[in-house]
Amino acid sequence: MRNKTVALLGAVALMGEPALAADPAAIDWSKIPAKSITLFYPGQSTYDWLLSPDHKKGDKQVAQGKACLSCHEGDEADIGNKLVKGGALEPTPITGKNGTLPLSVQAAHDKEFVYFRMQWKSQMNREGRMHDYVRFDGKEWKSYGSYRSHEKVRSGAEPPLYEDRVAIMLDDGKVERFAQQGCWLTCHNGMRDAPKMASKDAVKKHPFLGDAGMKKDEVLKYLAITRSDAEASWDKPKSAEEIAKLKAAGQFLDLMQWRTARSNPVGMADDGYVLEFRLFDAGANPFASNIDGKTKLPKYMFDAGKTGFKALRAEDIGNAAKPAAVVREENAAPFDPNAGWKEGDILPGRLISRADAKGSAADNDYAKGTWKDGAYTLLWRRKLDTGNPADDKIMKAGGVYTIGIAVHDDNVTTRYHFVSFPLSLGIGADANIKAVTLN
Ligand code: HEC
Known part of the structure; x- marks a missing residue:
């Protein structure tokens, strides 16, 4: 029994550092x-x-x-x-x-x-949690929302998104x-x-x-x-x-x-x-740019198979139930220019990746x-x-x-x-x- 435990601990040690020791969420912060x-x-x-x-x-x-x-x-x-x-x-x-x-x-x-x-x-x-978004205006994808000190936000023309x-x-x-x-x-x-x-x-x-x-x-x-x-x-x-x-x-x-x-x-x-x-x-x-420098089109959109949507809409701002970031290894699909985009669809201008x-x-x-x-x-x-x-x-x-x-x-x-x-x-x-x- 004892040997088994030792062997088990050895196996855990081999897998790397004990998971909990370095996990900030495992610390008793009340102390x-x-x-x-x-x-x-x-x-x-x-x-x-x-x-x-x-x-x-x-x-x-x-x-x-x-x-x-x-x-x-x-x-x-x-x-x-x-x-x-x-x-x-x-x-x-x-x-x-x-x-x-x-x-x-x-x-x-x-x-x-x-x-x-x-x-x-x-x-x-x-x-x-939204930053550098682009919005489809029926023809093109254009910068959407900005920091509060920006003219277009101060004037109320676009939402504060930064x-x-x-x-x-x-x-x-x-x-x-x-x-x-x-x-x-x-x-x-x-x-x-x-x-x-x-x-x-x-x-x-x-x-x-x-x-x-x-x-x-x-x-x-x-x-x-x-x-x-x-x-x-x-x-x-x-x-x-x-x-x-x-x-x-x-x-x-x-x-x-x-x-x-x-x-x-x-x-x-x-x-x-x-x-x-x-x-x-x-x-x-x-993080990296999600906008193609030449075509000015997004590189990735949301993978609708995973998220249920390929882009967000203005009414989704503040909806914590929906992801706001396109994460390459989690919920991203290569951007399809022919995916039936509607005016007002919005996508992040940044691509997020832990793997990268x-x-x-x-x-x-x-x-x-x-x-x-x-x-x-x-x-x-x-x-x-x-x-x-x-x-x-x-x-x-x-x-x-x-x-x-x-x-x-x-x-x-x-x-x-x-x-x-x-x-x-x-x-x-x-x-x-x-x-x-x-x-
Ligand atoms: C030798 C004393 C002294 C030191 C050192 C000092 N300050 Fe001051 N500071 C003052 C005084 C006096 C005022 C004017 C206070 C007032 O008008 O009420 C002031 C005003 C300010 C104000 C404007 C506040 C206002 O009410 O308009 C800022 C900001 C400020 N200091 C930042 C700093 C910073 C940052 C440092 C360090 C890099 C610093 N101070 C170092 C004495 C000092």
Whole structure:
């Protein structure tokens, strides 16, 4: 009998790690303390603004590296509620938007993983799980719905359809000032939806960022150390060689995003980093375009044999009983242009696949969020050592790191999110957020 049991255990061990040990859903979260964090609306408080005289009595000390919290402890709700309504730091407010988002965070770890459980209320009474849709107008498939700050949504012409997200920025002490000033280090004038936003044309013509280089048409997050001038201007990057040296020295930030539309349908989060731009890790994401660049037609539709429908309709928005994502290995069929499409049929512009996610970009292999009665619960695990130090921060038990957390709630993008001041994360060590050691 005993031998049999041993043999059985051996067989289980051979099948890989015991399934439950690394399963965030198997943790007794009622025993893990919850930290309540007030995420707040930052508007256009870019790093440039923080260094300007408009940041009264804060500018000089920010330039010297002083911590935001040394002056702003307890200010989160005041700042968020004020900025969200409009004014110098928010020229185009979204009517009725909340100024803060209270987030509950629990954390635990074992030898291999750190685990998070996050809970928050969404402003809208449906999940923000539709993103980049296209609609058949009787002749062509055209972009449909968008983020709340988009003109066509503000005017009421099209519905707000943009994914909700949780982003975690992580550092191990190698990025100077991140522990004091957090995400603001990555936020500069010239970026999309920031003051003095660079035009598409200007970015495309830029030798480093544009058509001849990185092939970008907008500016996203970057670190000042990647720029050659004192103002850290978007268009003054250092050379590729200098930037590669910074990366090799670990002077980048890890940035992971759980995305309700683009990663949650396959239980994942993406994995990126911030250095000269916001970039994805090596490998492949769980999401790709579902639109053929030449024909402008979708590549995949829903497999009606599995879902009962080949496309959604506007009246399905918010119907949790129907899948909103086309997942290649689950419910996708190659798009058939002659399938009898009707005006108003809508399809996702993104193709989701767990099977296609590869390499360092696929490290966040368990990030599952559910939305119920107006609130999200998200379970997320991350390997302490992903084995990919080139674009990840490697953590270890006993270590203390710095994280910044952001939530994009209610179909928004860019600055219309809620953010935290930098927080310390202890892997079994005391910190703002302590990941409790599991036995
Ligand atoms: C030396 C103290 C000091 C430091 C350090 C500091 N600030 Fe400030 N900050 C201020 C003061 C003072 C104000 C003006 C407060 C007011 O008008 O009520 C302010 C205003 C702001 C506002 C606008 C709030 C409003 O009510 O309009 C934001 C946003 C802000 N700070 C963000 C930051 C961030 C982010 C950091 C860290 C990178 C930071 N501050 C660091 C002192 C500081």
